[in-house]
Amino acid sequence: KQEVTQIPAALSVPEGENLVLNCSFTDSAIYNLQWFRQDPGKGLTSLLLIQSSQREQTSGRLNASLDKSSGRSTLYIAASQPGDSATYLCAVRPNDYKLSFGAGTTVTVRA
Amino acid sequence: GAVVSQHPSRVICKSGTSVKIECRSLDFQATTMFWYRQFPKQSLMLMATSNEGSKATYEQGVEKDKFLINHASLTLSTLTVTSAHPEDSSFYICSAVEVSVNQPQHFGDGTRLSIL
Numbered sequence: 001k002q003e004v005t006q007i008p009a010a011l012s013v014p015e016g017e018n019l020v021l022n023c024s025f026t027d028s029a030i031y032n033l034q035w036f037r038q039d040p041g042k043g044l045t046s047l048l049l050i051q052s053s054q055r056e057q058t059s060g061r062l063n064a065s066l067d068k069s070s071g072r073s074t075l076y077i078a079a080s081q082p083g084d085s086a087t088y089l090c091a092v093r094p095n096d097y098k099l100s101f102g103a104g105t106t107v108t109v110r111a
Numbered sequence: 112g113a114v115v116s117q118h119p120s121r122v123i124c125k126s127g128t129s130v131k132i133e134c135r136s137l138d139f140q141a142t143t144m145f146w147y148r149q150f151p152k153q154s155l156m157l158m159a160t161s162n163e164g165s166k167a168t169y170e171q172g173v174e175k176d177k178f179l180i181n182h183a184s185l186t187l188s189t190l191t192v193t194s195a196h197p198e199d200s201s202f203y204i205c206s207a208v209e210v211s212v213n214q215p216q217h218f219g220d221g222t223r224l225s226i227l
Binding site: 006032034036041042043044045046049089091097098099101102103104 | 116143145152153154155156157166179202206208215216217218219220221224
């Protein structure tokens, strides 16, 4: 069974600092990995999706890397802003569509 | 972009009531929809997979008679929590997948269910 772990569970940084969020998974036989943002009491917003054949994906200030062989992904958020405060979830997908989620990293960016 | 609408966003009701939650794909046809449950500060747990025109597939430990799922069309799936009790209180989120291969799941905004 796939286990997804996110470290740290919570992170508080001053505005402008770069954020590094880690995700590890136990089964490297994945189809893709996806990073989501979840605001309190809300659903999920997809940030980046990395196919198993890719090493990284970038969108604006966000960059996600994937090392499938070691079962790791890292989400980098450059020059953090208070609006980046949210919970960030990573999810891995095997060949079917059943996603396995980590518990998330709750980020607070202090103004 | 693809949009999934989930309704209602919040429900508060008495114990013993049955509650229906709708999940609609607004601008694409979703052959498959998923229902997740999320406890506070915990990960999303997949409850069931809903395929249009066929019976839902439930994950281990999920009571199919408690959580009734119907996927009658390519744009609508419903989750009915039957005879809800306080332990059923949770955040329920649906997602939908486009027919084309290799498309990411699109998530609804979730439903906060509170059983008194």
